[in-house]
Amino acid sequence: MVNTEQGVCGRTAASRIGAARAALWLVAALLAARQTAAVLTRPPGERLVDLEAWTGPQGVPHLSGPLYDAGRFTGTPFAGLVLRPFADSAQQTLGVVWTFGTLLLVVAIGLVVSRALPVPVSRRSTLLAAPVAVSLLMLSLPVRGSFHLGQTGVIPVLLVLLGCFAARGERSAGLLVGLGAALQPTVLLFAPLLWFTGRRRAAVGAAGTFAGLTALAWAVHPGDSWAYWIHHVAGAGLGGGPGGPANQSLHGALLRLGLQGPAEIALCAALAVVVTVLGLRRAVRYAGDGQMLLAVAITGCVAVAVSPTAWQHQLLWVLLAVVGRVGRRAGDRLLWPVLVVLVTTLPGSMLLPDLVPLHPLRDNTLLVAALAAACGVPFLRLGSPYFRRPVPTEYARPAPARWGAVPLLPFWRRALSRPNLLLELLVIRAGYSVYSHIRAAATGGVDAAEAHARQVLSLERALGIDIEHTANHLVAGVPWAEAFFDFYYTSFHFTVPLAVLGVLWVRRPADFRWARTSLAFATLLALLGFWLYPLAPPRLMPGLGYIDTVHGPQDLANPDYGAMTAVTNQYAAMPSLHFGWALWCGLVVLALAPGLWTKLLGLLHPLFTVCAIVATANHWVLDAVGGALVVGAGFALTHVLSGRRALLLPPRSVPPARAAGTTDAPARTHA
Structure with a gap:
């Protein structure tokens, strides 16, 4: 009898999980359809604007001249070499293929991330993780930027994730990470992570692949390679001024603070060394603890901070840091994921009020989040007793109501403890910003x-x-x-x-x-x-x-x-x-x-x-x-x-x- 009841309960729980999973995948599909439609329904000149930076007046790519003369192409010379095979594609066809290709890459990232969660994860979390991950990716600013601008920022992220979690053998892992570094140079920081976590052949392979592909691009495009690596110092200044708010790196933040010249370069280099050392040490420690996905996210946040230019489409690493668990109390556990999701989903102007003392923080919200993940946030270790069982929140039951037939939601409970203040402030501020935008649009x-x-x-x-x-x-x-x-x-x-x-x-x-x-x-x-x-x-x-x-x-x-x-x-x-x-x-x-x-x-x-x-x-x-x-x-x-x-x-x-x-x-x- 007991076994029968347990079986019924198990089937009921499984059916609920299945229904929740289907609903979440529907949400992810709707978000994907919305992003795709938002790009393809825009007129030419307002969509895939970075992609059109290397398309000619007849709608086909033109890569015969220098890549960086116009200042709009921001990829590496190797990226330009990879784009050459598209030279016979019409702009309309290229835009459709590029948009749906980006969509597939984002879904692939979500699937890899859901399979790379730390070991002590419940079956329910494992089943629901994939659609949740894809939905968060679709809502994030980096993915939206990749869709609308026609950028390649999601490709290095996927290559690193495949190299760290899906590749069979260290040789293929090193090849994937090195290919990602050839497209986005700061990805080479994953080579030290591989080295210090015992995958030394993969680390050497990543460095060798990066060097070989960069040398190939230099041989084919020597002028462009000189312009990118020497004149622009690994792309600094391409695609806009490095001191603009779009550059969420230490270099961009120091320029926005008014520092210029040799003093700014020296300070930026010193800070980059400190962030790299602290971040990689933390990443290696969490990788040894069994949280390799968190280690990858921390290393990516280091790459964001120390890069000469970190544009919006390159900041997907910050969202991956949401996998870290912070806080001993259950009431505090949501603070870090909510903060990361808000920072990577809403612009800084919506998260903080327009007050002059807050401008340095408002203009650098993604950088601050990346630095926090890389160097400061005390993520819990797997061995911590609070990792899976935080201090529970104490709840109270409502007093009997006069109208007993009123259907109260069974999961809606009032907590007795004081809510996390920072979490409340974040939600109130973000909610009011969304309210203000909807109110302004409701004309x-x-x-x-x-x-x-x-x-x-x-x-x-x-x-x-x-x-x-x-x-x-x-x-x-x-x-x-x-x-x-x-x-x-x-x-x-x-x-x-x-x-x-x-x-x-x-x-x-x-x-x-x-x-x-x-x-x-x-x-x-x-x-x-x-x-x-x-x-x-x-x-x-x-x-x-x-x-x-x-x-x-x-x-x-x-x-x-x-x-x-x-x-x-x-x-x-x-x-x-x-x-x-x-x-x-x-x-x-x-x-x-x-x-x-x-x-x-x-x-x-x-x-x-x-x-x-x-x-x-x-x-x-x-x-x-x-x-x-x-x-x-x-x-x-x-x-x-x-x-x-x-x-x-x-x-x-x-x-x-x-x-x-x-x-x-x-x-x-x-x-």
Whole structure:
């Protein structure tokens, strides 16, 4: 009987894994189709622009002249030699073949990576790793750059992975790594990794293959080889200025910091030596520990940092570092993979705010991640007791709800421990950046926005709540009132919600998760409103006489070209998140604040906010109603998914002072 039950459970688990695997492969296929379509549907001149750097006016490759005269070809002379056989291909055919070839290479990388995971990996992780790896690769900036630019950056990565994990015999491994180095010189750093991990014949073969292929290219293209290796110092300065933000190497970062000349070269060389020594030592140590894939990723990150130029399509090594495990607590385990995925998926401008002190970090996010992986991140060893079993997170059950039939998600649990602060900040910042981009893209045109505004105004007149014009002119006629509401509108929209979240994170970690989730749901629902119902605020309605007290006069004849249009979507007014977020703050304070006066003080913020958005002509009254609706829906969704805010604590979580007087019944808490 027991064996029968175990068999049924095993088949059920296997079917679930199979369904999850099929769903993940579908996601990977959709991402691949999207990337392919995004390239092939672009007109000539806007797709595969680096590939077109060596195509002539008739659409066929022209490699008869010098490779580097135009400054756009960035590959090695050997890469130019490899591209010669395409000289008879038409541009359209070449573009299609190149795009689908890149797609196959990316899938091959995902398959090799999934098979190279460290030994103590569950069967479920092994089955799901391949589609997850392919999906992450498709989303990453390096792969997207390779697709859109027509670059060869994924080829050296695949060659190294094949040499380290798939090649039979050291001779073939050395041949593959050496071929990758001939296409991307810093890949030669894998030769020391092979040497110090006991594969010395492969290391010698890699160096010999690189030297032979480079010599062959020098013999065929002596002028190009001189230009690449001597004049441009292994490609430095090709494809754009090395001091531009696209060059994510130590050399590029020092140039962006203002260093020039011999001092910059000396400092860059010294830093490169330090990074190489530290990184390779760490890579060898993790390879000896059985984590060869992590060792390969660390060595690739070293190559990124010390290369004279490390363009976006060459930075795939940083994403491979996601395989390392960091943190003893289960709650901290996601920090490193989320950081790596965000850094390799989103530009630095979306990860960090546009503040001058943060510019050095914002402009070098990929380099910082590569240096961290190479030299600093304390990845766990396989022998660590926390590698497979981190310190578990303690969860609490929701208190019984009045509506017992509400279907709560079985995997949605509220943790009692304080969440990782850096992880929360990363997710909040990245989420807000994505929200800002979607909000900016959710434009429906000026005519539609003004038509919707007339609909809202007509409804308000029918309800007798069209007070915007009166309130706007009343406040604009009182200087101190105008100054106060302008200041309130521009100053407290972000600071108060962040302050509330900060206090909850410190004092009430379980309630922080409840409040943060409800705010996130409300914001997502608001995006639907921006997208489906673009709405002109009162200040942008021509002929109605509203005074824009915050932004000053606008060019209402051409509102698409107004000064504020470059900052944000001016027609994302319904619902009002200015009021929605303020109402969220008031309700959270009302629910959690200890004293009556504190609760009442918290309610002043949404009151002042609704007065400010109406008085400054930035929103209609019904916009505030919409903001209240999405906030209510956010709290409702959180309740449906995770239960009541009140929690049932496990007995061991009861403080000692209370534990003496408790019974066997679980304790109830609101924290």
